[in-house]
Amino acid sequence: MLTARNGGSRGLLGGSLDHDGKSLPFAAAKDTLVGQWTSSTALLPRLAIVARPDAPAWSGLWLPDRWPRQWEPLSVTRTPSSIRLDAGAFRVSATLSQDQLTGQLTQTGTTVAWTARRLPDHVDL
Numbered sequence: 334m335l336t337a338r339n340g341g342s343r344g345l346l347g348g349s350l351d352h353d354g355k356s357l358p359f360a361a362a363k364d365t366l367v368g369q370w371t372s373s374t375a376l377l378p379r380l381a382i383v384a385r386p387d388a389p390a391w392s393g394l395w396l397p398d399r400w401p402r403q404w405e406p407l408s409v410t411r412t413p414s415s416i417r418l419d420a421g422a423f424r425v426s427a428t429l430s431q432d433q434l435t436g437q438l439t440q441t442g443t444t445v446a447w448t449a450r451r452l453p454d455h456v457d458l
Contacts, residue, residue: 365451366391366411366429372449374438376423380449382409395420 346361369381380395381404393407395418408419416434418425425447427436432451437444 365432366409366416368454369452370434370449371452372434372447374445374447376440377418377420377425377438377447377449380407380418382407393418 346363348359350357350359364384366382367384369379371379375398377395378398380393382391382393384391391409391411393409394404395407396402397405405420408417410417410419414428416425416427416429416436418427423438423440425434425436425438427434427447427449434447434449434451436447438447
């Protein structure tokens with residue numbers, strides 16, 4: 334049986350896992366990069382970032398316009414200090430702070446300021 338509760342901080346979950354008469358500590362943390370994002374930039378209005386448990390990296394998808402027709406692949410690279418998003422035709426270099434990405438979008442040599450906010454989850458940890 335898994336017994337868990339809010340770990341005292343937003344995004345943390347902790348408790349114990351009881352299995353075969355043994356109680357093991359359990360802890361989980363929310364990856365704030367993972368989720369759906371929206372930005373005010375028409376070039377990159379909506380994106381989704383996922384982290385698969387069987388892969389060491391993140392991957393993403395983006396919608397080319399506000400009317401969802403088809404998701405396009407988005408390369409996601411995360412370093413300790415930055416996030417890089419690459420869709421081929423454009424690139425974003427940003428920093429992550431809570432539920433906000435802030436940085437620059439570059440397309441064919443032109444660079445503009447770019448921000449995005451993470452959409453709320455349906456489960457609040």
